[in-house]
Amino acid sequence: xxxTTTTDAAATSTAPTAAGPGWRQSxxxxxxxxxxxxxxxxxxxxFSVASPNFFTISNLSSILLATAVIGILAVGTTFVIITGxxxxxxxxxxTLCSVVTGLLLTNMGMPLVVGVLGGIAFGxxxxxxxxxxxxxxxxxxxxxxxxxxMMAQGLxxxxxxxxxxxxxxxxxxxxxxLGQLVPRIPNAVLILFGLALLLGIILTKTVLGRMTYAIxxxxxxTRLSGINTRRWLLGVYALAGACTGxxxxxxxxxxxxxxPQLGMGYELQAIAAVIIGGTxxxxxxGSILGTLIGALIMxxxxxxxxxxxxxxxxxxxxxxxxxxxxxxxDNLRKRRAEGGGPV
Amino acid sequence: MKNTRVxxxxxxxxxxxxxxxxxxxxxxxxxxxxxxxxxxxxxxAASGESGGAQDGEYDIALVSKGFQHQFWQAVQSGAExxxxxxxxxxxFDGPASETEVDAQLQMLRSxxxxxxxxxxxxxxxxxxxxxxLEQAQEAEIPVVEFDAGCNTDIEKTIAKTDSLAAGAxxxxxxxxxxxxxxxxxxxxxxxxxxxxxxxRDGFVNKIEEDYPDIEVVDIQYGDGDHLKSADIAKAMISAxxxxxxxxGTNEGSAIGVxxxxxxxxMQPGELTIVxxxxxxxxxxxxxxxxxxxxxxxxxxxxxxxxxDSAVKAIEGEELPEEIDTGxxxxxxxxxxxxxxxxxxxx
Numbered sequence: 075x076x077x078t079t080t081t082d083a084a085a086t087s088t089a090p091t092a093a094g095p096g097w098r099q100s101x102x103x104x105x106x107x108x109x110x111x112x113x114x115x116x117x118x119x120x121f122s123v124a125s126p127n128f129f130t131i132s133n134l135s136s137i138l139l140a141t142a143v144i145g146i147l148a149v150g151t152t153f154v155i156i157t158g159x160x161x162x163x164x165x166x167x168x169t170l171c172s173v174v175t176g177l178l179l180t181n182m183g184m185p186l187v188v189g190v191l192g193g194i195a196f197g198x199x200x201x202x203x204x205x206x207x208x209x210x211x212x213x214x215x216x217x218x219x220x221x222x223x224m225m226a227q228g229l230x231x232x233x234x235x236x237x238x239x240x241x242x243x244x245x246x247x248x249x250x251x252l253g254q255l256v257p258r259i260p261n262a263v264l265i266l267f268g269l270a271l272l273l274g275i276i277l278t279k280t281v282l283g284r285m286t287y288a289i290x291x292x293x294x295x296t297r298l299s300g301i302n303t304r305r306w307l308l309g310v311y312a313l314a315g316a317c318t319g320x321x322x323x324x325x326x327x328x329x330x331x332x333x334p335q336l337g338m339g340y341e342l343q344a345i346a347a348v349i350i351g352g353t354x355x356x357x358x359x360g361s362i363l364g365t366l367i368g369a370l371i372m373x374x375x376x377x378x379x380x381x382x383x384x385x386x387x388x389x390x391x392x393x394x395x396x397x398x399x400x401x402x403x404d405n406l407r408k409r410r411a412e413g414g415g416p417v
Numbered sequence: 418m419k420n421t422r423v424x425x426x427x428x429x430x431x432x433x434x435x436x437x438x439x440x441x442x443x444x445x446x447x448x449x450x451x452x453x454x455x456x457x458x459x460x461x462a463a464s465g466e467s468g469g470a471q472d473g474e475y476d477i478a479l480v481s482k483g484f485q486h487q488f489w490q491a492v493q494s495g496a497e498x499x500x501x502x503x504x505x506x507x508x509f510d511g512p513a514s515e516t517e518v519d520a521q522l523q524m525l526r527s528x529x530x531x532x533x534x535x536x537x538x539x540x541x542x543x544x545x546x547x548x549x550l551e552q553a554q555e556a557e558i559p560v561v562e563f564d565a566g567c568n569t570d571i572e573k574t575i576a577k578t579d580s581l582a583a584g585a586x587x588x589x590x591x592x593x594x595x596x597x598x599x600x601x602x603x604x605x606x607x608x609x610x611x612x613x614x615x616x617r618d619g620f621v622n623k624i625e626e627d628y629p630d631i632e633v634v635d636i637q638y639g640d641g642d643h644l645k646s647a648d649i650a651k652a653m654i655s656a657x658x659x660x661x662x663x664x665g666t667n668e669g670s671a672i673g674v675x676x677x678x679x680x681x682x683m684q685p686g687e688l689t690i691v692x693x694x695x696x697x698x699x700x701x702x703x704x705x706x707x708x709x710x711x712x713x714x715x716x717x718x719x720x721x722x723x724x725d726s727a728v729k730a731i732e733g734e735e736l737p738e739e740i741d742t743g744x745x746x747x748x749x750x751x752x753x754x755x756x757x758x759x760x761x762x763x
Contacts, residue, residue, distance in 0.1 A: 125656065132681060133655040139680065140648040231513070237487065240697055252680060260680070329643050329676065331698065333669075335486075335514070336642055373648075380652035386608070386638040 103361055106352035106404060110367040113400075117371060121378035128381050135258050137370075137377045142251070142262035143168075143325050145369040147344035148351075149270050150317025152365045153277065153310045155348050158290045158357025159215035161311070162341050163204060163222035164318045169337030170230040171197045171322030176239030176332035179247065186246055193326075194319035200226065201315015205308035227338065234334040242330045251327035262324050266366075269320065273313075274362040282309055290357030346393070347372050350400040371396065474506050477727045478528035479537040480521065481511035482564065486668075487762050488694060488716050492563070495720025496537075503728055508533075515610070518542045522549060529553050535727040539564040543611070559730035563723040565611050574736035576722035578714040580612050583744035584619020584666075587691050587712045588628070590746055591620075591662050594689045594709050598630035599661035601689075602653045604674055606641035606667040613638075616666040616693060634660070639670055646673020651681060654688070662689040668696045671711065675702045697763040703752055710748030715760045718742040 122129040147164045154161045175193030178184040184192070200222065207218035241247050251262035277283040285306035288296045297303045326332045351368030353360025375396060379389045479496055483489050493509045500507045510528070512520040518541045528536055529552055536558055540546045546567040553560050554571050562575040591601060603620060607613030617636060624631050635653050639646030646665065650673055654660055665671030671692030678688055685706035692699050692711035702708035719742050726736055751757050 127656045127658065130655060133652070136648070136651040136655065136681075140651075143644065236484065236490075238696070238698075242698075242701065325644065328647075328680075329672075333643055336644070377648070377652050380637060380649055381656040383635045383637075383656065 103352065103359065103364070105407060107361060107364050107367065109403060109407075110351055110364055110371065110400070114367055114371050114374065117374050117378065121374070121381065124378070125381050128378060131258060133377070133381070135260065135263075137373050138263040139251075139260045139328075140377060141369050141373040142260070142266045143321050143328070144340065144343050144347060144372070145266045145366060146269060146317055146321040146324060147340060148347040148365045148369050149266075149273050149362050150314040150321075151341075151344055152348050152351075152353055152360055152362055153273070153286050154215070154314045155345070155353050155355060156277075156286050156290045156357060156360045157307060157310055158293065159208065159307075159311075160219065160345070160355070161201075161204065161215065161314055162219040163200065163226055164314070164321075164344060165340035165342075166223050166227040166230065166337040167197060167200045167315065167318045168322040168325060168340060169332075169334060170200070170226040170233070171319040172326035172332040173230045173234045173239060173322075173334055175323050175326055176241055177233060179241060179244045180239055186244065189244070189247075190250065190323050193323045194316050197319020197322060198312045198316040200318065201312040202308060204315065205311030208311065209304040209307045223338075223341070230334040230337070234332065236334065238334065239332040240330065241326060241332065248327055248330050251324045262328060265320070265324060269317065270362050270366045273317075276313075277362055282306065282313075286310055287358060290359070292358075343372065344369075346397050349397060352400070352404055354404070368400070474504060475534040475728060475731055476531075477505055477507045477535045477537060477724060478531060478533040479507055479509045479563075479723065480525045480528055480539065481509060482521070482539045482541050483511045483513065483515050484509075486515075487696065488714075491716035491762050492720040492723075495717030496724045497720070498717070499721040499724040503724065505724065505728060507537075507724060512541070515541060518545055522546065525549050529556060529558065532556065533558065534731050535559045535561065537561050537563055537723045537727050538567065540567040541565070541610075543568045559727070561723060561726045561730055561736070563719050574726050574730070574738060574740060576719050576726060576740040576742055578719070578744050579739075579741045580615030581619035581622075582741070583693075583712050583714065584616040584621075585623040586619075586744055586746060587616070587664055587693065588620045588623035590710060590748075591664060591689060591691050592624070592628045592631060594691075595631070595661045597628055600632050600634045600657055600659055601662040601664065602635040602657065602660060603633060603637075604646050604650050604653070604663060604665045604670045605636060605638050606646075606670045608638050613666060620664055620666075639673055641667050641669035643669050643673050643676065646670045647676040647680065648673075650674040650677035654678075654681060654683075660688065662691065664691045664693075666693050668692075668694040668699060671708070672696070672698045672702075675699070675707055678707060695761045695763075700752065700761060700763070703747065703749060706749070710746055712744050713747050713757070713760045714744050715742045716762070717759065 127133065147168060151161050151164055171193045174196045175189045178192045179189035204219050204222050207213045208215050249261065251260060253261045255261055255264060277286060285301065289303050289307060293303055347369035348365045349355065350371055351364030353364060372393065375393060376389055379392060481489050481492060489511060496507055496509060510524045521541050522545060525538060525546065526549060529549065536553055538560055539562065543566065547569050550560055550567050550569050550571055560573050562573055564577045566575045603617055605613050605617045621633050624633055634657055637649045639649045646669055650663060653663065654677065663674045665674045674690050678690065690708045692708050695713055699708060699711055703710060722740050722742055726740065729736055745757065745760065747757055
């Protein structure tokens with residue numbers, strides 16, 4: 075049952091991606107997605123054979139839930155990476171947004187909707203500041219978002235008074251992530267798939283999406299053709315920031331608390347999911363569906379290794395190897411495509 | 418190809434930079450916050466500047482592992498309480514997180530340069546601190562340790578929880594609760610730092626020695642991250658449908674286990690959960706019956722014992738090699754007792 079829903083969601087988000095941005099990589103991209111999807115199926119098959127306790131409804135539901143937070147961060151940051159940028163602030167930014175939501179809901183006694191939208195809006199603001207620093211101040215994305223990562227970590231600690239903010243007393247808050255509108259599927263998973271669908275449409279069907287690819291392919295040419303690349307980049311960073319805010323809300327909901335010391339390192343897992351999904355760190359190439367599959371590969375892998383009681387140390391090593399293999403496979407494919415294949 | 422390589426290199430650089438930059442940057446301004454807020458803040462700041470005894474007061478510099486965790490805030494409050502009682506002045510410093518070994522060494526260095534009457538130190542890394550402690554010895558500043566020690570031959574005392582004994586205590590209660598048989602698993606917070614290792618080993622050794630019908634089927638590490646620990650616990654429960662008990666070795670690990678059980682929709686008591694340390698969420702979980710009980714340390718006791726031994730060290734008294742400040746079992750039956758309440762923090 076769980077599995078059907080996954081495939082359904084994947085299928086629905088295939089539609090816009092397959093329709094394609096009309097860029098030359100669309101065939102290669104579909105190949106990469108097929109490769110990633112094949113890997114995912116192979117992993118699920120492997121672990122199902124290896125352990126009778128892997129392919130159970132309850133465990134598959136756990137895997138999907140474990141994908142939610144990283145997945146939401148990853149689909150948002152896919153936009154930034156397609157523009158050729160990087161956002162290191164999404165991990166601690168997510169934490170800061172969860173603290174903001176926590177404060178709105180407890181200290182300020184705001185209604186649930188305000189707390190949730192406040193967290194998302196604050197994330198968009200963080201993203202906007204990142205975009206401002208990158209476009210107007212001309213800082214490299216790496217540096218601008220590294221600075222934001224540190225500021226967000228510090229601010230989360232300062233605003234929370236270095237204490238967790240407990241949200242178990244806020245009626246309905248935990249239902250955001252853990253309620254089950256669809257039986258057996260936690261809402262956090264629906265949020266991830268819904269968001270992926272929405273972002274997939276934005277990336278493939280809207281001007282913002284076309285600009286995202288164009289800036290990543292050749293920012294200078296895009297600018298010279300009379301397009302205000304700054305404005306579109308600001309939009310991209312703000313959009314990724316809003317996703318960061320949403321991830322913060324979902325995490326706080328799952329934990330029934332805002333934990334100000336968490337978050338560091340989540341950005342690298344999200345970036346790894348994006349890369350496994352076939353998005354190029356050099357920009358101009360990538361897809362939301364790929365990222366979704368990348369995030370699922372990571373959580374299936376980690377869950378499967380845990381089910382098999384593989385040592386934590388080795389779990390990390392294996393995840394690293396998968397990132398390497400994914401990038402290497404993508405390179406091979408790309409080189410072949412450039413060397414006379416169908417372009 | 419070349420471009421991708423550059424990109425990957427920059428990713429690696431990102432990771433390295435991230436870790437080190439946050440080490441240095443985050444801590445400096447943050448560290449002063451809790452000290453200023455705490456009750457002894459004023460006295461601490463004053464002595465920090467004067468650098469030595471004033472009005473006959475001893476000046477004691479405490480360098481802890483952090484302040485972020487409420488555990489360290491409790492240690493600090495115990496230390497301040499004892500300092501006031503004995504009429505000495507203390508400063509309390511610590512890095513922003515327990516991974517920032519470098520930042521902490523810098524704080525220890527500054528403390529030594531200040532020439533206080535004594536130093537209290539909790540080592541983040543048992544080796545990296547050796548040269549600095551030798552330097553303190555040369556400067557004839559007595560050092561007492563708390564929570565975690567430094568591997569030197571210098572004679573000194575340490576005030577800490579005996580974590581092996583605490584882990585064994587957790588095992589005894591776990592065994593009793595599951596009627597001395599069945600499968601249990603451990604969600605630990607670290608395979609490196611001494612508390613993580615000893616709380617795990619104390620538990621596992623006790624089970625192996627005294628309870629032949631209990632099997633520890635899995636040990637995994639969640640870095641004390643609530644989310645990661647929850648996902649680990651869920652995988653363990655999936656992998657072992659007949660699992661009877663789960664032991665989380667610190668607050669984040671134990672809350673992860675509690676969240677896992679809640680997310681899976683299990684009934685309170687279906688799985689026996691033993692936690693560690695304190696915090697509102699664990700207290701709530703015990704009261705609601707989801708968590709059977711937890712092992713608490715006495716962080717304020719550690720703070721008090723540290724300042725007390727520092728004063729004794731200044732006055733040249735003989736000190737024991739180790740002062741065990743104790744660990745205690747907390748469950749529904751005693752959680753509201755006054756002496757237990759004093760050791761719990763929200």
